Amino acid sequence: MRRLLAILIPGLLLITACGGSPAPTATPEPTSQSAGEVAKLDSLKVSDNGDKKAPGLEFNKPLDVTQPTIKMVSDGTGDKVKAGQVAQITYIAVDGKDGKTLEDTFPTGSQPVELNDQLKTGSAVLYNALVGAKVGADIAFAVPGTPASAEAAATSSQLVVFKVTGVKDAVKPLAKPEGDTVTPPAGLPSVKVDDKGIPQISVDGAKAPEALVSQDLIKGKGAVVKETDTLTVNYVGVTLADGKKFDSSYDKGQTASFALNGVIKGWTQGLAGKTVGSRVLLVIPKSLAYGDAAAGQGQPTGDLVFVVDILGAQ
Numbered sequence: 001m002r003r004l005l006a007i008l009i010p011g012l013l014l015i016t017a018c019g020g021s022p023a024p025t026a027t028p029e030p031t032s033q034s035a036g037e038v039a040k041l042d043s044l045k046v047s048d049n050g051d052k053k054a055p056g057l058e059f060n061k062p063l064d065v066t067q068p069t070i071k072m073v074s075d076g077t078g079d080k081v082k083a084g085q086v087a088q089i090t091y092i093a094v095d096g097k098d099g100k101t102l103e104d105t106f107p108t109g110s111q112p113v114e115l116n117d118q119l120k121t122g123s124a125v126l127y128n129a130l131v132g133a134k135v136g137a138d139i140a141f142a143v144p145g146t147p148a149s150a151e152a153a154a155t156s157s158q159l160v161v162f163k164v165t166g167v168k169d170a171v172k173p174l175a176k177p178e179g180d181t182v183t184p185p186a187g188l189p190s191v192k193v194d195d196k197g198i199p200q201i202s203v204d205g206a207k208a209p210e211a212l213v214s215q216d217l218i219k220g221k222g223a224v225v226k227e228t229d230t231l232t233v234n235y236v237g238v239t240l241a242d243g244k245k246f247d248s249s250y251d252k253g254q255t256a257s258f259a260l261n262g263v264i265k266g267w268t269q270g271l272a273g274k275t276v277g278s279r280v281l282l283v284i285p286k287s288l289a290y291g292d293a294a295a296g297q298g299q300p301t302g303d304l305v306f307v308v309d310i311l312g313a314q
Contacts, residue, residue: 030083031132032139035125036069046073046138046161054092054106055138057161063096065142065157070129073161076136081167083120086112086314087130091162096142102158110165111259112230112314118257130164137164173232173255173312177279179220184281189240189305191217191281198250199236199279199307203243206283208303213283214270217307220277225260225313227272232257232312240283240303247300255311264289266304276313282306 040063047056081087088110093103105111113119113130120127129139140161148154176197189206191199225231232255237247249256260268266284274280283305286292290299 030128032072032075032130032137033128033132034071035128036067036071036142037065038069038071040065041069041071041073041140041142044071044073044140044159044161046140052107052109054101054104055161055163057092057094057099057159059099059159061097061099063142063157063159065096065144068125068141068143070125070139070141072129072133073138073140076134076164078135079167081115081130081133081135081164083115083131084170085167086114086170087133087164088166088168089113089130089162089164091160093158093160096145096157096159109228111228114170114230114257114314116170133164135164135167138162139164171312171314174222174277175311176234177218177220177309177311178222178277179218179275182216182219184215184217188213188215188281188283189238191307198248199309201236201238201243201245201305201307203238203240203305206240206305208240209283209285212266212270212285212288213281214274215281215283216274216278217281218277218279220275220279220310222276222310223313225271225274225276225310227261227268228259229313230257230259231271231310232314234309234311235306237300237304237306239300240305267306267308271308271310274310276310278310280306280308280310282308 043060045058049055090105090110092101092106094101115127115131133139138161140159143158145156146154187207190202194200234249234255236245236250238245260271266282266288269288270282271280284303286302289304294301
């Protein structure tokens with residue numbers, strides 16, 4: 001999910017439902033949990049408009065919440081979503097003041113959300129709402145607006161309604177790239193692996209790219225990556241101008257997961273069509289990276305070089 005997880009979800013981190021004393025026998029199967037100012041969503045009605053069309057939303061306006069709020073509007077009749085699985089969802093986000101649509105993913109299809117420990121830690125409220133829901137469920141959450149500041153105008157509360165369209169078991173990512181070694185052509189940044197298995201990039205002698213370069217270093221034999229997939233990867237990134245490292249999942253001690261259509265264009269275009277298990281060298285011109293405004297946003301500037309290990313795709 002591009003904007004839903006990246007923009008709205010961070011405000012939902014600390015809401016959890018209170019549980020009772022543990023049962024003396026088997027732990028009961030989880031049920032979807034609501035949280036926050038749930039009564040403020042009582043007026044919401046969701047009407048089905050058919051396949052690939054966003055549902056109609058009716059609610060008392062303006063909707064104004066002071067804390068993140070999530071509620072099951074209607075449960076589905078399909079399979080129940082379990083912890084560790086991958087839920088397929090699609091959603092519509094609207095302005096709580098006037099109901100104006102802000103984002104609608106229904107026409108483009110469902111997107112995966114893996115119900116793993118990373119999501120449970122980062123957004124417990126979303127995790128708790130999805131686990132125990134059934135396929136077909138409509139779940140709503142409202143996010144408080146922000147007050148005006150010197151940098152930005154005030155925003156009103158936002159309402160997001162998402163539908164659970166499917167569920168499947170998660171595929172365990174690889175521990176490291178697996179496949180056939182490929183010898184890259186001359187003139188590209190060189191890559192060596194240190195004694196810990198971490199790629200080290202050298203830009204000595206490499207020229208600025210006229211177009212995106214996406215070169216396999218290891219050709220994996222797994223599934224072909226689609227732009228709509230959520231990938232699990234390890235990666236290292238350096239600036240082409242001086243070879244300075246600016247980011248590395250290895251340094252953070254854990255793999256990264258992201259929707260491929262929600263990252264810089266160089267990654268989206270360079271990794272789509274590759275295969276799981278591959279190690280890919282990306283040489284990305286600045287037009288497909290963070291652009292001219294990168295420095296002001298705390299991002300690296302200019303042409304970039306990445307080595308990306310594709311360990312899984314959902």
